[in-house]
Amino acid sequence: DADVTQTPRNRITKTGKRIMLECSQTKGHDRMYWYRQDPGLGLRLIYYSFDVKDINKGEISDGYSVSRQAQAKFSLSLESAIPNQTALYFCATAEATGANVLTFGAGSRLTVL
Amino acid sequence: RKEVEQDPGPFNVPEGATVAFNCTYSNSASQSFFWYRQDCRKEPKLLMSVYSSGNEDGRFTAQLNRASQYISLLIRDSKLSDSATYLCVVNRNNNDMRFGAGTRLTVKP
Numbered sequence: 001d002a003d004v005t006q007t008p009r010n011r012i013t014k015t016g017k018r019i020m021l022e023c024s025q026t027k028g029h030d031r032m033y034w035y036r037q038d039p040g041l042g043l044r045l046i047y048y049s050f051d052v053k054d055i056n057k058g059e060i061s062d063g064y065s066v067s068r069q070a071q072a073k074f075s076l077s078l079e080s081a082i083p084n085q086t087a088l089y090f091c092a093t094a095e096a097t098g099a100n101v102l103t104f105g106a107g108s109r110l111t112v113l
Numbered sequence: 114r115k116e117v118e119q120d121p122g123p124f125n126v127p128e129g130a131t132v133a134f135n136c137t138y139s140n141s142a143s144q145s146f147f148w149y150r151q152d153c154r155k156e157p158k159l160l161m162s163v164y165s166s167g168n169e170d171g172r173f174t175a176q177l178n179r180a181s182q183y184i185s186l187l188i189r190d191s192k193l194s195d196s197a198t199y200l201c202v203v204n205r206n207n208n209d210m211r212f213g214a215g216t217r218l219t220v221k222p
Binding site: 045 | 115121145147149154155156157158159162200202204209210211212213214215
């Protein structure tokens with residue numbers, strides 16, 4: 001099994017729908033992150049969490065919310081999806097100490113029509 | 114202007130060639146630096162960290178110039194399996210990691 005698991009892997013939805021992307025990890029890392037990747041823009045940080053109930057905004061948090069109810073789980077929600085949220089979303093984890101190396105999940109491809 | 118800038122490429126090189134990628138960053142308070150590799154439709158994976166003194170891992174050499182806010186990656190004796198997108202990553206002082214858009218490399222037989 002993967003160290004960082006994202007579900008769903010692919011999702012097509014319509015404008016205005018609520019979507020949740022889930023991330024779970026078995027690495028025991030305290031830090032968890034959500035990024036989105038768009039062609040030509042690279043990965044951009046949406047939210048990050050350093051501990052249970054700790055939530056921090058990243059570069060592009062508008063239109064998104066997150067929940068960290070357990071160390072191993074970090075979910076990303078789009079309350080009312082819009083087409084420009086069509087992207088590849090990655091969850092990542094890192095240890096609290098050390099080099100801050102990120103371990104990524106396989107990604108969730110979201111299409112908003 | 115993006116905080117982390119990379120030449121998007123693509124770089125198309127023959128097997129055995131040496132190729133270098135550059136990256137510049139704008140936040141002078143950035144603390145640590147990395148190169149990640151991303152294969153098509155896959156997640157990024159750490160290639161190597163970048164240290165001030167420069168560091169080498171087999172055919173890969175990374176350099177950091179803090180004064181010029183510049184990072185480089187050199188790949189010697191390119192292999193077909195090196196074909197990927199290489200992401201420059203900069204850790205700001207609050208552990209907020211910023212990514213460049215990536216440089217695409219294709220190594221041809």
